[in-house]
Amino acid sequence: MLNTETNLPSPDDFYEELVALHRDLTPEQSRQVNARLILLLANHVGDPAVLREAMARARRGIEPAGGDATLPARA
Amino acid sequence: MASRAPGEPDYQRLAFRYEPMAGRGERRPVIVVGAGPVGLAAAIDLARQGVPVLLIDDDDKLSQGSRAICFAKRTLEIFDRLGCGQRMVEKGVTWNRGKVFVRDEEVYAFDLLPEGGHRRPAFVNLQQYYVEGFLLDCALALPAIDIRWRHRLTGISQDENGVTIEVETPEGTQSLACDWLIAADGARSATRKALGLVSSGRTFRDRFLIADVRMEADFPAERWFWFDPPFHPNRSVLLHQQPDQVWRVDFQLGWEADPIEEQKPEKVMPRLRALLGEAAEFELEWVSVYTFSCLRLDRFRHGRVLFAGDSAHGVSPFGARGANSGIQDAENLAWKLGLVVKGLAPETLLDSYDAERVEAADENILASTRSTDFITPKSEASRDFRDAALDLARDCPFARRLVNSGRLSVPSTYRTSPLTTADRDAFAGPLEPGAPVPDAPIRIGGREGWFLDEVGGAFTLIVFAGQGALPDTDALRPDPLPLDRIVVTPPGQDGDPPLHARAVEDREGLLARRFDAAPGTVYLLRPDQHVCARWRSFDAAAVAAALQRAAGGEIGRC
CATH class of the missing domain: 3.40.30.10 (Glutaredoxin)
Structure with missing residues (x-):
């Protein structure tokens, strides 16, 4: 189960490091760093149920306002 | 440069003679529409069971261009049963290994058949016109198969007793009647259109250039896939060896590329020179620009009409799941239809063709769509994760497993099929009810x-x-x-x-x-x-x- 209680020994230190990680980066560079970070952490967690729970919580409350680049196909 | 073996027909240039139909009014047990790999395999499989088959094709030639080139182990095993597997393997280029490069660094290699004790390799590469030619030679040796070229299906009707089709020939239009019809007439299936049926799915916004090049080269017989190589930055390239010193190079071009312009030698040659070097000597054998869709018909059985291969479903080429799954459709259908035609099984057995092969198509579409999401990301976030996985793959083993340049064709297991009896006793190991049995x-x-x-x-x-x-x-x-x-x-x-x-x-x-x-x-x-x-x-x-x-x-x- 996804642990949403405090698990970080020093939350303020972590938060500062996370923000500092993106210092001097363009938004695009930051996206790259975030994507790598997500993959690294996801592999470390490993448990598909926990990851699914985390993904659902991350997405909660966001109304989709985009689309994808594929086109409907009919033949 | 060496090309075809001496005495071997030039299958790409053979033109078959139109012959009028004998016994026009006669009603046939089975008509197969389309003499491509799927239609030929179905016709041969039925004829070997003693079922007479009329096979019609709208033109008078085999495949133009190499098209499908990767034939999987399971397909070769089916060809063995049909009597032409050995010829395919002798002519084809055998390979088992794939390599994935990011920029100029190898990040991932896979062996698709890491154990011995199998007659057939993971894959052979063979131009589609050889596959069709070898199948055709098998078909011509079977008296139960009647082949008619330049017979184009233009209309179809059916009732509970049979199917009637209209075909256009050089001598005009005629009607043909049959009990069962197999529509193996490809992605633009005339049968599908004539029945008013629609395949639906998604088209990916990307274009790819296929260039078949004839040259002497010392690349190993492996599947090589590059993401963002120095010779074609920001896009992907796939390299395969074919027989006759022909190499297949597949360049990702992006959605904005002009499909007409990109086929011109003045556009193609510089791309090839960038890969092969300025000094390389080669000639262009075949060029094509394509886009692809993942789509399928809702059902593959429509009464007495059975769809098989590209007429029923389409996938991206990454994974070699098009022709290979089509051959598996043909094999799945042929024994069932054979039993039905001979009165040894109820017509409802054909519903299991639909159930099993629709599920197989979904499996192939899923694998193909996942590969496409990696190769042609469909959103910015998808591209970010792709780029992240490629970057991490350099030093993190877990990320190499995320890199997806195509998950290659494997046969489907009919686990949930109505024909499969679940285990009552305990068994260990990967083999399970519904799976094709391994060789030994x-x-x-x-x-x-x-x-x-x-x-x-x-x-x-x-x-x-x-x-x-x-x-x-x-x-x-x-x-x-x-x-x-x-x-x-x-x-x-x-x-x-x-x-x-x-x-x-x-x-x-x-x-x-x-x-x-x-x-x-x-x-x-x-x-x-x-x-x-x-x-x-x-x-x-x-x-x-x-x-x-x-x-x-x-x-x-x-």
């Missing part, structure tokens, strides 16, 4: 051979012998359904098979290992070499029930 080296009648050559074409009962008496399988009375019986003996032991059975020696013990078999273990196989059911000991009633179920006996009652 055997000895039969004093000569060395391969297990898969001994099964298929009919239902087969396999009994693993050991200590003690063999069960009396003659207690089975499946008549009139033909049932082959094989007794497998351990390495070094000759069998003395009972009446109506053949003895096969498991010469390296691999068969028992791959089947997780102990003395007494019994397997029932379908005519397409998939497992119907298995038991730890012979039980005549259980075998008879599984056989009846697999021949469509229970479908109507489900």
Whole structure:
């Protein structure tokens, strides 16, 4: 189960490091760093149920306002 | 430069003569529309069961261009059963390994057949016109197949008794009647259009250039895939070897590329020079620009019309799941239709073709869509994760498993099929009911051979012998359904098979290992070499029930 209680020994230190990680980066560079970070952490967690729970919580409350680049196909 | 073997026909340039139809008014058991790999395989498989087949094609040539080039192990095993596997393998380029490069660094390599004891390799590469040519040679040797070129289907109607089609020929339009029609007429299926049916799915916003190049080169016979290589920055490239010193290079171009311009030699040659070097000598053999879609028909059986191959479903080329799955459609359909035509199984058996192959198509579409999401990301976030995985793959092993340049064709397991009987007894290992059985080296009648050559074409009962008496399988009375019986003996032991059975020696013990078999273990196989059911000991009633179920006996009652 996804642990949403405090698990970080020093939350303020972590938060500062996370923000500092993106210092001097363009938004695009930051996206790259975030994507790598997500993959690294996801592999470390490993448990598909926990990851699914985390993904659902991350997405909660966001109304989709985009689309994808594929086109409907009919033949 | 060396090209075709001496004396070998130029299959790409053969033109077949139009011949008018003999016996026009005659109603045929089966018409197959489309003499591509799928239609030819279906026709051969039916004819080998003694079912007369009329095979029609709208033009008079085999495949123009190399098109499908990667033929998977399972497809080769089907070709073996049809009688042309050896020729395909002798002509084809055998390969088992793939490599993935990011920029100029190799990040991931895979071996698709890491164990020995199989007759066929993971893949051979062979131009589609050779595959069609070799299949056609097989078909021409079968008197039950009647082939007519330049017969274009323009209309179709059906009722509960049969199908009538209109075909346009050089001599005008005529009607042909049949009991069953197999539509193997490709992605732009005329049969599908004539019936007003629509395949639906997604098209990916990307374009790819295929360039077949004839040259002397020393790349190994492996599948090489580059993401963002220095010679084609920000996009992907795929390289494959074909026979006759031909190499397939597949360049990702992006959605904005102009498909007409990109086929011109002045655009293609610089791309090739960037890969092959300024000094390389080569000639262009075939060029094509394509986009792709993942799509399928809702159902593959529409009354007496059965869709197989690209007419039924489409995938991206990454994974070689198009032609390979089409050949599996043909094999799945042929034994069922054969039994129905001969009155040995109810028509409802054909619904299992629909169930099994629709599920297989979905499996292929899923694998293909996942590969496409990696190669052609469909959103910014998707691109970010792709780029992240490629970057991490350089030093993080887990990320190499995320890199997806195509997950290559493997046969489907008909786990949930109405024809499959679930295990009652305990079995370990990867083989399961509904799966095609693995190959293994055997000895039969004093000569060395391969297990898969001994099964298929009919239902087969396999009994693993050991200590003690063999069960009396003659207690089975499946008549009139033909049932082959094989007794497998351990390495070094000759069998003395009972009446109506053949003895096969498991010469390296691999068969028992791959089947997780102990003395007494019994397997029932379908005519397409998939497992119907298995038991730890012979039980005549259980075998008879599984056989009846697999021949469509229970479908109507489900």
